[in-house]
Amino acid sequence: MIPDTVYGAILLSIIDFFLSFVVISSIGFVLSLFPYLNRLGEIDEKKLKEGGH
Amino acid sequence: MFDQVLFFFNALLQQTGAANFTWGNLVMMIIGGTMIYLAIAKHYEPLLLIGIGFSCIVANVPGPPDVPGGPPVSALLYVVKEGGLFHYAYEGVAKLIIPPLIFLGVGAMTDFGPMIANPKLVILGAGAHLGIFVALILAKLVGFSISEAGAIGIIGGADGPMAIFVTVKLAPHLLGPVSVAAYSYMALMPMIQPPVMKLLTTPEERRIEMAQIRKVSKLEKIVFPAVIAVIVNLFFPPVAPLITMLMLGNLLKEVGVTERLAKTAAGPLMNIIIMILTVAIGSTMAADKFLTWDTILIVGLGLLAFLFGTASGVVTAKIMNLFLKDKINPLIGSAGIASVPIAARVSHIVANQANPHNHLIFHAMGPNLAGVFGTAISGGIMLALLGVQ
Numbered sequence: 001m002i003p004d005t006v007y008g009a010i011l012l013s014i015i016d017f018f019l020s021f022v023v024i025s026s027i028g029f030v031l032s033l034f035p036y037l038n039r040l041g042e043i044d045e046k047k048l049k050e051g052g053h
Numbered sequence: 054m055f056d057q058v059l060f061f062f063n064a065l066l067q068q069t070g071a072a073n074f075t076w077g078n079l080v081m082m083i084i085g086g087t088m089i090y091l092a093i094a095k096h097y098e099p100l101l102l103i104g105i106g107f108s109c110i111v112a113n114v115p116g117p118p119d120v121p122g123g124p125p126v127s128a129l130l131y132v133v134k135e136g137g138l139f140h141y142a143y144e145g146v147a148k149l150i151i152p153p154l155i156f157l158g159v160g161a162m163t164d165f166g167p168m169i170a171n172p173k174l175v176i177l178g179a180g181a182h183l184g185i186f187v188a189l190i191l192a193k194l195v196g197f198s199i200s201e202a203g204a205i206g207i208i209g210g211a212d213g214p215m216a217i218f219v220t221v222k223l224a225p226h227l228l229g230p231v232s233v234a235a236y237s238y239m240a241l242m243p244m245i246q247p248p249v250m251k252l253l254t255t256p257e258e259r260r261i262e263m264a265q266i267r268k269v270s271k272l273e274k275i276v277f278p279a280v281i282a283v284i285v286n287l288f289f290p291p292v293a294p295l296i297t298m299l300m301l302g303n304l305l306k307e308v309g310v311t312e313r314l315a316k317t318a319a320g321p322l323m324n325i326i327i328m329i330l331t332v333a334i335g336s337t338m339a340a341d342k343f344l345t346w347d348t349i350l351i352v353g354l355g356l357l358a359f360l361f362g363t364a365s366g367v368v369t370a371k372i373m374n375l376f377l378k379d380k381i382n383p384l385i386g387s388a389g390i391a392s393v394p395i396a397a398r399v400s401h402i403v404a405n406q407a408n409p410h411n412h413l414i415f416h417a418m419g420p421n422l423a424g425v426f427g428t429a430i431s432g433g434i435m436l437a438l439l440g441v442q
Contacts, residue, residue, distance in 0.1 A: 011195035013186035028175035
């Protein structure tokens with residue numbers, strides 16, 4: 001897909017670097033929604049551990 | 054009679070490695086010894102450097118030739134070949150069994166709370182990866198193929214298992230130098246990063262204290278691995294084995310009901326894997342394979358990748374500060390390079406030197422953990438663009 005040339009290396013780098021920012025920003029956005037999970041309730045960690053093996 | 058004794062003595066000598074010892078073996082033994090010294094005297098990642106250093110020394114004890122009159126074989130390569138003691142250790146790395154297991158252990162010992170708590174810092178996990186691409190372009194310029202250049206560039210991701218994973222897929226013949234460069238530089242980060250961090254920041258910036266971040270609930274920590282595993286498997290199948298195992302390990306830790314499994318993954322299993330991995334990496338450091346112009350170039354490009362990655366992380370943090378009301382300490386930017394938790398520790402230490410009241414470790418862990426995903430994403434995109442599954 002990418003030519004095995006210096007131009008190809010530059011192209012690969014630009015696309016990869018840019019897309020990495022987009023994807024990681026998207027993960028950041030998903031994480032920013034995580035506090036809303038707490039509206040569902042709270043997990044009792046003590047009870048959770050009691051069921052452990 | 055005397056001639057016969059000499060003949061047999063000479064034949065006996067040829068059966069040992071002594072006759073085949075070269076200056077290259079000596080150089081590599083000194084390098085192996087230096088790694089052990091740094092691990093013991095300076096405490097630079099002893100878990101990694103002791104094993105790599107020791108097996109590097111052993112790998113440079115020449116063994117007898119495979120065939121009479123043939124070239125000498127290093128002692129460790131001798132045991133790495135089929136039927137040898139470390140054959141399965143090496144195969145475990147080359148066949149990509151070991152890297153996902155390392156990620157399982159890393160996941161089981163990691164608290165992703167700092168990353169979940171401060172999502173805006175996640176972007177530093179991408180910002181600190183410019184080094185990958187600088188090394189990639191330079192590697193292409195000096196004559197490597199684009200696949201080889203990609204494998205060399207990923208050293209800048211400062212993530213050992215990911216470097217092994219991508220290299221095996223793109224340029225398996227470079228596994229030795231790439232993994233040695235990646236793990237050595239990760240261990241040497243306390244020496245490599247601080248000069249760059251100090252060069253790019255003012256004393257005032259280094260003294261910035263950051264506000265305490267929120268407490269992350271258990272529910273968030275349990276949902277996190279499942280969500281990330283789905284995202285990565287959906288969009289980045291080439292690197293899904295690693296991140297999926299990372300998330301499985303983390304889920305075992307966070308659910309609370311599989312403590313035994315989490316402890317095994319993070320403890321005994323991880324320790325066994327580290328021993329296998331370090332021996333396998335060190336075994337590739339025989340002088341005849343390692344002391345080549347290509348290896349020297351790879352090691353040099355790897356260093357540049359780390360330097361540029363550190364610099365780009367700090368600069369990204371400074372750019373973020375232009376838009377943020379609550380300023381962040383730019384030193385946490387360099388932690389985005391990955392290498393958990395070494396890079397975060399370096400950020401903390403440099404900040405602590407500038408301001409003894411500054412405890413940056415928790416803040417730096419956010420970008421540091423995001424750096425793991427940053428490397429995986431960069432590696433996944435690279436594999437996809439190069440048409441590798």
